[in-house]
Amino acid sequence: MKNIVKKYGDGFPAVNDVSIDVADGEFVILVGPSGCGKSTLLRMIVGLEDITSGDMVIGGKRVNDLAPRDRNLAMVFQNYALYPHLTVYENIAFPLRLAKVDDATVDAKVREASKTLELDEHLDRKPGNLSGGQRQRVAMGRAIVRDADAFLFDEPLSNLDAKLRGQMRTEIARLQKRLGITTVYVTHDQTEAMTLGDRVAVLKRGVLQQLATPRELYEKPVNLFVAGFIGSPPMNFLPATVEGPTVTLPFGTVQLPEERARMVADAVERLGVSGPLIAGIRPEHFEDASVLDTERGGSTFRAQVDVVEWLGNQAYAYLPFEAPDEVTEQLAQLERDLDGESLRTQVVVSLDASSGVTAGDEAEIWIDTSSMHLFDPASGANLTVG
Amino acid sequence: MAATTPNWLRRSGTALGCVLILAWCLLPVVWIISLSFKSQIAITNGSPGFFPASGDFAGWANYRDVWDNDQFRRAIFNSIGISLIATLLSVAIATLAAYAIARLEFRGKKLVLSMALAFAMFPVVSLVGPLFDMWRTIGLYDSWPGLIIPYMSFTLPLAIWTLSAFFREIPWEMEQAAQVDGATSWQAFRRVIVPLAAPGVFTAAILTFFFAWNDFVFGISLTSTENARPIPASLSFFVGSDPFNRPASLLAAGAVISTIPIIVIVLLFQRKIVAGLTSGAVKG
Ligand SMILES: Nc1ncnc2c1ncn2[C@@H]1O[C@H](COP(=O)(O)OP(=O)(O)O)[C@@H](O)[C@H]1O
Ligand SMILES: [Mg+2]
Numbered sequence A: 001m002k003n004i005v006k007k008y009g010d011g012f013p014a015v016n017d018v019s020i021d022v023a024d025g026e027f028v029i030l031v032g033p034s035g036c037g038k039s040t041l042l043r044m045i046v047g048l049e050d051i052t053s054g055d056m057v058i059g060g061k062r063v064n065d066l067a068p069r070d071r072n073l074a075m076v077f078q079n080y081a082l083y084p085h086l087t088v089y090e091n092i093a094f095p096l097r098l099a100k101v102d103d104a105t106v107d108a109k110v111r112e113a114s115k116t117l118e119l120d121e122h123l124d125r126k127p128g129n130l131s132g133g134q135r136q137r138v139a140m141g142r143a144i145v146r147d148a149d150a151f152l153f154d155e156p157l158s159n160l161d162a163k164l165r166g167q168m169r170t171e172i173a174r175l176q177k178r179l180g181i182t183t184v185y186v187t188h189d190q191t192e193a194m195t196l197g198d199r200v201a202v203l204k205r206g207v208l209q210q211l212a213t214p215r216e217l218y219e220k221p222v223n224l225f226v227a228g229f230i231g232s233p234p235m236n237f238l239p240a241t242v243e244g245p246t247v248t249l250p251f252g253t254v255q256l257p258e259e260r261a262r263m264v265a266d267a268v269e270r271l272g273v274s275g276p277l278i279a280g281i282r283p284e285h286f287e288d289a290s291v292l293d294t295e296r297g298g299s300t301f302r303a304q305v306d307v308v309e310w311l312g313n314q315a316y317a318y319l320p321f322e323a324p325d326e327v328t329e330q331l332a333q334l335e336r337d338l339d340g341e342s343l344r345t346q347v348v349v350s351l352d353a354s355s356g357v358t359a360g361d362e363a364e365i366w367i368d369t370s371s372m373h374l375f376d377p378a379s380g381a382n383l384t385v386g
Numbered sequence B: 001m002a003a004t005t006p007n008w009l010r011r012s013g014t015a016l017g018c019v020l021i022l023a024w025c026l027l028p029v030v031w032i033i034s035l036s037f038k039s040q041i042a043i044t045n046g047s048p049g050f051f052p053a054s055g056d057f058a059g060w061a062n063y064r065d066v067w068d069n070d071q072f073r074r075a076i077f078n079s080i081g082i083s084l085i086a087t088l089l090s091v092a093i094a095t096l097a098a099y100a101i102a103r104l105e106f107r108g109k110k111l112v113l114s115m116a117l118a119f120a121m122f123p124v125v126s127l128v129g130p131l132f133d134m135w136r137t138i139g140l141y142d143s144w145p146g147l148i149i150p151y152m153s154f155t156l157p158l159a160i161w162t163l164s165a166f167f168r169e170i171p172w173e174m175e176q177a178a179q180v181d182g183a184t185s186w187q188a189f190r191r192v193i194v195p196l197a198a199p200g201v202f203t204a205a206i207l208t209f210f211f212a213w214n215d216f217v218f219g220i221s222l223t224s225t226e227n228a229r230p231i232p233a234s235l236s237f238f239v240g241s242d243p244f245n246r247p248a249s250l251l252a253a254g255a256v257i258s259t260i261p262i263i264v265i266v267l268l269f270q271r272k273i274v275a276g277l278t279s280g281a282v283k284g
Helices: A038-046 A088-098 A103-116 A132-144 A162-179 A190-196 A214-219 A224-229 A258-271 A325-337 B007-036 B040-045 B061-068 B070-103 B109-121 B124-138 B144-169 B172-180 B185-196 B198-214 B217-221 B231-237 B248-270
Strands: A002-007 A013-018 A027-031 A053-055 A073-076 A150-154 A182-187 A199-204 A207-212 A236-243 A246-249 A252-255 A277-281 A286-288 A299-304 A307-310 A314-320 A346-352 A362-367 A373-375
Touching: A013 A038, A013 A199, A027 A038, A027 A190, A038 A073, A038 A150, A038 A182, A073 A132, A073 B172, A088 A103, A088 A132, A103 A132, A132 A162, A162 A190, A182 A190, A190 A214, A199 A214, A199 A224, A207 A214, A207 A224, A224 A277, A224 A325, A224 A373, A236 A258, A236 A325, A236 A346, A236 A373, A252 A299, A277 A325, A299 A314, B007 B248, B040 B248, B061 B070, B061 B248, B070 B109, B070 B144, B070 B185, B070 B198, B070 B231, B070 B248, B109 B144, B124 B144, B124 B217, B144 B198, B144 B217, B172 B185, B185 B198, B198 B248, B217 B231, B231 B248
Parallel strands: A013 A207, A027 A182, A027 A199, A073 A150, A150 A182, A286 A346
Antiparallel strands: A002 A013, A002 A053, A199 A207, A236 A246, A236 A277, A246 A252, A277 A373, A286 A362, A299 A362, A307 A314, A314 A346
């Protein structure tokens, strides 16, 4: 995929200059909030949507002008798009029938697919009588039955309930590993993205933000958007003033490790950033200072705890803070991009379950400054990645 | 209001209403059936009772007489042939047209739709005169195509509107899925879209058949012989053995026979009209 641009009839660039190179057998995820052009991109790969400009190359061949049926790709639609007038068996067999495969081969392949997907006892039923998870598996059966060059999934799990979604996620991962087929998978759910993908492409309003392994996305997000999108609960963003290694947060000052401080200073100079920055810290990079036995790197500060949610294995504490206007504006914009509800200026910190902090306390909180990110409020760029 | 009405009252009210409507609708039908079983003499003498008085009962004699009549048999044949051909053509063309209207963007789409509606609203009688002249010149007068064409011009718009509504209901994804699965546009249309639109196709077919079967104005004006005269027109010419005495009971028997194909068609097609056939195609 090279420099793909898609403009709809109304001139709206749904996908803008996206280049992704998917290796053979790789599992790539396209993720982003709804409306960011994921489906459009997928539909361009499969050929259901014209490509305004750029080249779509599959296996060394430019396929921009090929009809969907000539691309030999299999797709699972968000709403499954099963054929309601055909039985499960015929639904799965449909691509083979079109390819004029003889009956014996069809039967063998359909039975194999149905065994893989545990659909054997449903083969004679109509899709209308199946549960959501079963329909999902029929749709996958229809995809795997023909030896397609790649699988494309468009939010295949979004119509399932939470429990089933977890099961099917594992199922899809197992299937993909076993068949070893190149897969492009669209989702708006960052958990799916992180757990399934070899690599994940984060899109925002049609523009590719970052294409990296899940770990890299998590640890080294290139900008505010990726940082806020990946991770649950999301990364906390705080206004921060940086002077050398000293970072002033609304709660107090903390010290950056030397190396990180230098990186930030370089980036600030290089990009000509001025004024306060935005600090991004994930909830798990905080801790109740009193439960830490040994002295670790990082700094501590004291803060008023608003609410504590104790979950058994851990606890979340909410710390409200006051933010200056210029940063709030930027954070509100970010929140809109991420599809979120309006952000209260508070920090979510994840505490050890043994922490005795309760609501209303003033607690001593430790912060892992070596994992703290600093962002340029204007461009959103992460100043702490090299 | 509803809460204060006792339940039994409401229910018996509904029942009473149903009975009244049924009686209102069915009385003429029942009466014509009763007539068809009375003997000719009984009717001439005046036979007011619903059930034939003793001695007036004709049994199947009237039916046998009509059926033995060549003119009648020929008319039935004409009607069935003309109606079936008009229905088939109309549904086939309408399916293709409606698909294009529902799925494709082309210039003049609105025009086609509103023109179709305008044609359907034309009063039938206003066309009879011009058609009579035209058909005589072209040589279509008193022939099957001479009736099939005007029937289609009235049933096509109806069928197109019905079917395009059905096609619009079918999710786009069905077709796209078929294309990804390796189907050409035509295969996707024939193997996925048409089966899904089947209820619509049959609805359109029934409506078209009714129109063609029940037409009287075209049937009587555009035919002159048994060549193409359909049943409603033929019945009005039906004089039986005695030209001075219109055979009411024979006519009644003929009318009853001529409704049989309609009933058969409805029974055949209504099974196909299963609403909600697309349920299960999408979502969980
Ligand atoms: N047929 C269309 N015509 C015009 N705009 C469209 C069309 N389909 C989608 N869009 C726009 O393109 C953007 C991306 O859509 P889509 O790819 O469906 O997003 P998602 O990431 O949620 O799957 C949206 O803003 C949507 O409004
Ligand atoms: Mg989508």
